[in-house]
Amino acid sequence: MKFEKYGDIAAGGVVAAFSILGLAYLVPIGVKSPPNVSVAPLAPPFWPSIILWMMLGFAALIVLKGIYGMSRADSAGDAPSDAEAPADKDTDSTMNARVTRTAIAVVLLFIYQAAIEPIGMVLASIIAGLAFTFLAGERRYRFFVPVAVLLPIVLYYFFTKIAAIPIPLGFFEFIEF
Incomplete structure (x- = not known):
């Protein structure tokens, strides 16, 4: 399949293009x-830029992985051509499972965004963290449940107490943390 051969390179290229678009156009525009922000990490464009630079770096790594994988398969000579590859039903079912999980993840993102205002960012993030981790296939509850619960709480305290950025609490607004 062409996608299997060039998939990493194509995916890395798309992510790199989006990152460059964000860095060159979306974030600056x-x-x-505000001119009175004295600490760079508190400036509004700082964290989007950091995330876009990280995306660009990871995209480059994905492209390099794809190039390395292609050159390794070509030099080994063990990669079957498209004509020699057997028609495998497992490939179709695996692709269907991936598409289904991706569609579920997109729906979960919309639900998460809609839940932030009524139930608050902390509770919505805890639920989303649990749901996305479970969707990704992680079943070691003793590892991912504490992370999914503690990470939103720690981030809430960081943003409200250190960075002085208000976080919506939804119906928990009456609680003074």
């Missing part, structure tokens, strides 16, 4: 920064 779309994120306004």
